[in-house]
Amino acid sequence: MATPLGTCKKLNIKKDVRITKADLPLHCPPSDSVGWCSHPRVFLAIETSKTKSSRCPYCGTKYSLVSDVQ
Numbered sequence: 001m002a003t004p005l006g007t008c009k010k011l012n013i014k015k016d017v018r019i020t021k022a023d024l025p026l027h028c029p030p031s032d033s034v035g036w037c038s039h040p041r042v043f044l045a046i047e048t049s050k051t052k053s054s055r056c057p058y059c060g061t062k063y064s065l066v067s068d069v070q
């Protein structure tokens, strides 16, 4: 199966992360996830997405923007 990073075997394709506006601007990998498959930091324009969600093109982590009050 082809991936953006062919050498990366620990994909987080099933990872689903909720973020709030406090986490914007969103970038992956987040600064507190040192154990994740490393890749160049990429900023995701989740706040402009109609679905309020964005998937990292490198590791496949799906981010969902949620309300601050849950």
Ligand SMILES: [Zn+2]
Binding pocket: 028, 029, 039, 056, 057, 058, 059, 060, 061
């Ligand atoms: Zn990522």
